Amino acid sequence: MIPDRCFGSLLLVLIGMFSNVLGAFIGVNIGTDVSSMPSASDVVSIIRAHQITHVRLYDADSHMLKALAGSGIEVIVGVTNEEVLGIGQSASTAAAWVNKNVASYVPATNITAIAVGSEVLSSVPQVAPVLVSAMNNLHKALVASDLNFHVKVSSPQSLDIIPKPFPPSTAAFNSSPNSTIYQLLQFLKNTNSYYMLNAYPYYGYTNGNGIFPIDYALFKPLPSVKQIVDPNTLFHYNSMFDAMVDATYYSIDALNFSGIPIVVTETGWPSQGGPNEPDATMENAGTFINNLIRRVSNNSGPPSRLNIPINTYIYELFNEDKRPGPVSEKNWGMLSTNGTAVFPLSLSGSSQIMGNSTTVFCVAKDGASEDKLQDGLNWACGQGQANCSVIQSGQPCYLPNSIKNHASYAYNDYYQKMRSIGGTCDFDGTATITTNDPSYRSCMFTGSSNASSGRGLFPAGEFGPVSPLGEGPKLSVSKIRFVVSAACLFIILL
Incomplete structure (x- = not known):
């Protein structure tokens, strides 16, 4: 026997044959406030030349969605903040949006998610009361189109709705939008979707009044005497990025939700700034992006969720020189519009961004x-x-x-x-x-x-x-x- x-x-x-999954991917955001914006087909050629496999669009631009057809690139399409109100108030408006901007392109264009608005709770709070209604209406429209198996619905939120992100273990969402946050998390849980987080160590550092060293924001190793430790959990945080992601996980936990993964939909570092922005430099941007790629590619999560890799989208593909605001706001791009790198860039840290023949x-x-x-x-x-x-x-x-x-x-x-x-x-x-x-x-x-x-x-x-x-x-x-x-x-x- x-x-x-x-x-x-x-x-x-x-x-074990079924449990060994691929780790996290690195994607990019594609902004279009560019005075010399390449054609949609040229943008896709640049993306494919760099073997980028995941992109996020801030809207549902028809030219980009058509150009992406047949590429296999996974696409997040965006509902603009101006569209959220109408979609939240009308199920028929949501259905029309899905039919026009999703159903008419799949499966040729690999749309895998809809990002509803951008930082609605912090940037347009007057729209917050209908945000989850908009998400629900879009999801129901996807169900009606038999697309809910492939297309998730979520809404990118800023870390600003967590007023005290450190130490991560005590982080909690701002009490004012609490009911909306609760409904949002309930929706994500019910639909097996994920939380979209915009996390910027650049702002965490520059607005931190010297509390944290810049090396901590740039993923650089810290000397033992300057290790960043959560006093409640004794978890060591080797980067501000990890601490930001963990602060969000703990904030979700505080509302008694579990099993909702986080995807970082925006993070990056500006390569140029004005006289009062001394940390926006080519060197720092290159250091941050290259270290970010290496960090994400090790396929681990933050200290409290080590087994959940951090899928991340870099902000952003090109410098958006037409954007208003300070000099730094115009200089987050990773590539020039001709496809060359803005700063020395090593994409080899990520098997996903470089493509994978396995x-x-x-x-x-x-x-x-x-x-x-x-x-x-x-x-x-x-x-x-x-x-x-x-x-x-x-x-x-x-x-x-x-x-x-x-x-x-x-x-x-x-x-x-x-x-x-x-x-x-x-x-x-x-x-x-x-x-x-x-x-x-x-x-x-x-x-x-x-x-x-x-x-x-x-x-x-x-x-x-x-x-x-x-x-x-x-x-x-x-x-x-x-x-x-x-x-x-x-x-x-x-």
């Missing part, structure tokens, strides 16, 4: 709701046009007969076929990306280098008749043990 320890060990190996697979998340997995499976096999024949009874990928296993195959088949024209790996938050090939025995997942004409090592149906697709897991423990025991024996013989 094969010992139970082999059974357990192999199960851990199989679980094959990736889209699989169902551990712990995902079976009802949502079933909905995702039904969509993939139906409208998504995934090839689901191999997960039918008697076929190579039918066993293990579980919704999660079947969903993983269907999700991946859809993703491999459609990713180049905008297909995403989300499925209402039930899917995730992994670099591990989930193929097993005779079941070869689409995209696997081990696939050979769609056939594996064993003939289909070798385990006999089993229950139809969709009835849930019916494979008995004895059969599982037989399969695992055979695999263990195979390993031993090797």
Whole structure:
């Protein structure tokens, strides 16, 4: 008899196949207040030349959305602050917005999120009462268009709504917009969306009256005598960026929400400033951006959430010389309009921004709701046009007969076929990306280098008749043990 320890060990190996996901990505914001703004097609060429895979638009510019078609680049489209009020007051206005600015472009253009307004709670508080209504109306419109599996709805907020972000463990949202914040977080939780945070260490440092050293804002190492420590948790913060993200997590915790990840939708450092802006320099901007890329690319989160990488969008692609305000406001760009770097730039720290030739697979998340997995499976096999024949009874990928296993195959088949024209790996938050090939025995997942004409090592149906697709897991423990025991024996013989 094969010992139970082999059974357990192999199960851990199989679980590990599905749990090793890609880490955080670096994206960029694309502002258009540029006097010599390149054409939309030229902008996309520049983005692709630098192998940037994620962008955020502040509106839903039709020229950019058309130019991005077929690129596979993930796009956040923006509802402007001026549009929020109308969308919040009218479900039909929201539906028209989604039809015009999202539904008419996907799947060719890979729109994955809608950013509703920009820092509404701090910059246009008079609109705050309808912000969540606008988000709800847009989400319902996405559901009606059958796009909610692929397009999330959120709203970027400034760190200013957290009046005392340090120490992070005691941070809390400003009490005045508390009810709106609570409703916003409830919406994000209900829709499996994420919190969009605009976090600027530049302002944290320049407005900090010398409380923190500039090295702390620039991700530079600090001497041991100057380590930044939260006195309540004893967590060490090696950068102001991490502290800002953690302050937001703790503020979310303070309102009794959990499981809402944070995406930094804006961060950066100006490369030039006026006489009263001595820290806006080319050197500091280059240091910040290059260290930011290295920081994000290590795939870890802030001290309180080490296992949640910090997806981040750099502010911004080009210098927006037409923007009003101080000199620094016009000089946040990373690239010149001809595509050359404004300052020495090392994008090699991020496999995502430089592109990644490693094959990736889209699989169902551990712990995902079976009802949502079933909905995702039904969509993939139906409208998504995934090839689901191999997960039918008697076929190579039918066993293990579980919704999660079947969903993983269907999700991946859809993703491999459609990713180049905008297909995403989300499925209402039930899917995730992994670099591990989930193929097993005779079941070869689409995209696997081990696939050979769609056939594996064993003939289909070798385990006999089993229950139809969709009835849930019916494979008995004895059969599982037989399969695992055979695999263990195979390993031993090797």
